[in-house]
Amino acid sequence: MDAPRAIVIGCSAGGLSALEQLFAQLLPSLPQPIVVCCHTGSSTVDLMCELLARHSTLPVVEATERSTPLGGTIHVAPSGYHLLVEATGRFALSVDERVSFARPSIDVLFDSAAEAYGDALIGVVLTGANRDGAEGLACIRHHGGLAVVQDPGDAEAPTMPQAALELAGADHCLPLAAIGPLLNRLCLP
């Protein structure tokens, strides 16, 4: 794998507190953009961004249409839209049908990011109560990217990481507390 150019993260039930813990551990000098798809019931992610920013070492913003993800910044998929990464590296949105009952869908983000970044991508699947993200993570691995999955035993909701392990496998399967340090190591060699 080449030096990673981006990190994509997917989570659902229990995701907010998992992300809070994870983002508190990331080094502020991380040069890669981080893109997050977290299923939420609310109509905007304003509050989520605000809560995450309180714990995060890195700035947290909502991902905006047509923009290029910024290094060292956490971009959160807007509510109600699928978030995709184009081959140009820029964000795109769609309101296509829900995928596995979800919009934004983790699979949609991961698939497009895998095509855009090839093997220079790290995909992370955290806690969640559905199977979204498993196919996307398989796609990332298929492109030579690296797969990190939260240990289902450690996850608030084990279904999502379990499904990812079954369908895609993982290069690293770790408790949440170990994932931040791993990402720091992989991204700041």
Place this chain on the structure above:
Amino acid sequence: MSPSAGQAPPVDHALEDIEVDLFVRALKLRHGYDFSQYAPASLKRRVLQLVHSQHTGTISGLTHRVLHEPAFLPEVLEGLSVPVSEMFRDPEVFRALREQVFPVLASYPQINIWQAGCAHGQEVYSLAILLEEAGLYERTQIYATDFNEAALRHAQEGIYPAREAQLWSRNYLAAGGSHTLADYYSARYELIKLDQRLRRHVIFANHNLVTDEVFCEAHLVLCRNVLIYFSDPLQDRTLALFRDSLVRGGYLCLGTRESLDFAPSAIDFTPVNSALRIYRLGSRSEGVD
């Protein structure tokens, strides 16, 4: 570390990209529908979904049918178009239209509204209801257009799954509706049908934003969540089309997450409510505000 389950089929993505290109060319050369300037990532997803739903095995299989089976075209367009919508989606937008835009529209003797990319008509009926409640509907003409024939037919019928009614009713109230949504539809079995009197000032028409021209003089253009599917140049061209269709000081309303940062034509519009993506044609210096 732990091994891959290794079940992902060996897809050659570079080859797929070539096939998408050829498919798009075939569609254009054979039928005149040009998707070459659509945002590639989501277009590819929809093409692959068609491969799946039509059991053509490969994208080339789809291309073959596009070339050799004229009757196949509507299904392809239906698959590539995304007629996904809601009544009063983003209620605060409809509230802003009611509170900030309608009072200005009220000063025109005849009001023309163009709803571009109307999908299954959910927003058309939403607008008609709000105009009715504002007492403006009798002098309004709505042009509801889409390039998906099947979607237009659906829009004309105004029949939707009853399970949507709950969300839409909530949206309607949040948008400032003054009755209950149920006053505007009848429910039967698992379906609701919108009051067809709401259609009396609507003309549904096939119009392709990529290839068709200006056809009306509009006071308001509503085009939400359509330009997100267009690449920068096509988004810009379409904005120019809206500009040329609008009267001076006319309003443009886009989807709440759309960005005009890469569209030079955006300079012709002044934000009225930037968070909700409501604009007015003309610059501030021209006294439009």
